[in-house]
Amino acid sequence: MWYKNRKNTRYIPKDWVLHPDHIANTLNAARDENEKFEVQFHSEGEKRRSATCRMASINGEAVTIECSGLTNLQSDWIGKVVDCYFQTRKFGSGSIFFMFTSPIIGIRSCSDGTAVLNLKLPEKLEQRQKRASLRISPPQQYIMGLAVWSAPDGLICKGKIDIRQWGRPMLTFLPEKSFQIALDNISAGGIKVRIPREEIRNCKLDFKMGDKLFTLLDLWDPDTGQRIRYWVLCRIQNPFVDFVTHDAELGMQFLHTARPDGDNASELCWSEEISESGVESIGNWVMRRHLELYREKGI
The missing domain is CATH 2.40.10.220 (predicted glycosyltransferase like domains)
Structure with missing residues (x-):
């Protein structure tokens, strides 16, 4: 209803999450469940660098994630766009997979080597899983x-x-x-x-x-x-x-x-x-x- 009542309403796919409160609740649920976040850097070629992270906090402006596998932090990462994939658990229905795209707005390194990235709070989440990530334990x-x-x-x-x-x-x-x-x-x-x-x-x-x-x-x-x-x-x-x-x-x-x-x-x-x-x-x-x-x- 929040979107329906806006002027110039356009078609919105049903698997998008757009309301700011719903976005925040979904991200907070993933943090509380200690779910892994996979961050994938955009690049000119098809092959993209990726890293597994965990979400540390969220506020009205940014999502903070910690990545232990990222090294060689560079100042020119500021402004670069990344795709972020994660999941939340739904009682009785398995997991729901989400992704969002957002620019990096801050970086810093901790004494233990952990890289901390601040991503701009996304304007939407998509219920989407990387096809390459659909995995099974084969018989x-x-x-x-x-x-x-x-x-x-x-x-x-x-x-x-x-x-x-x-x-x-x-x-x-x-x-x-x-x-x-x-x-x-x-x-x-x-x-x-x-x-x-x-x-x-x-x-x-x-x-x-x-x-x-x-x-x-x-x-x-x-x-x-x-x-x-x-x-x-x-x-x-x-x-x-x-x-x-x-x-x-x-x-x-x-x-x-x-x-x-x-x-x-x-x-x-x-x-x-x-x-x-x-x-x-x-x-x-x-x-x-x-x-x-x-x-x-x-x-």
């Missing part, structure tokens, strides 16, 4: 295999590579054979894996944010009755060590894909850089599995 029978190599420093994603020159993978998952790594969830934009603490010691890697891993992922497609294989270069986005089990959880973003060059499966040819929407075929696979789970189990 175990659909995971045919997983192998991970540490990508060499200075790797250039052009031309061809022979994976045999990289040696054996440092971590593998093969059903009923090897359980050095587990696939927790997957989306068009990346995967989250879990590594037992004894395997972390054996492979002797720290798994820091920004490290590159080369991954072979084998999935089963029940629609075609065939195995589908992906060679993907990933960037570690969200490394986390469980305080109880000391297992590592790694959120990894897809950067580049590669494909076999001819009949020799070990000789690979780099494909183009992955766009913001992720790997389309993986996104389609995830969407179909999501619908299957929803229809069969109501989740």
Whole structure:
């Protein structure tokens, strides 16, 4: 009614939140639930830098977020526009996903290395989720295999590579054979894996944010009755060590894909850089599995 009574009323999509009080309440709900905020910087190319943050406060002019993974703060960030994705929990109905676009109006760095960004209070929220972020925990029978190599420093994603020159993978998952790594969830934009603490010691890697891993992922497609294989270069986005089990959880973003060059499966040819929407075929696979789970189990 607030918008209906205004003059020159225009069409407003039903999934937009426009009333200032409703915007503030939604953002405050996400803060109270300690939900993650993903901030994505605009850039000229398709690939955009992103960071996972948490909301600290909100007032009548700005939204303040804290980002532990952002470094090299620059004064020219003032005025740059970012997209911000987050979710809130709705009792009995799962989560509602929102996004807004807003300029940076202030930056500062804390002594612990945390970056604090002040974003202009948005004029609208959209109920929208990045397609690349729609993720599922796939049924175990659909995971045919997983192998991970540490990508060499200075790797250039052009031309061809022979994976045999990289040696054996440092971590593998093969059903009923090897359980050095587990696939927790997957989306068009990346995967989250879990590594037992004894395997972390054996492979002797720290798994820091920004490290590159080369991954072979084998999935089963029940629609075609065939195995589908992906060679993907990933960037570690969200490394986390469980305080109880000391297992590592790694959120990894897809950067580049590669494909076999001819009949020799070990000789690979780099494909183009992955766009913001992720790997389309993986996104389609995830969407179909999501619908299957929803229809069969109501989740």
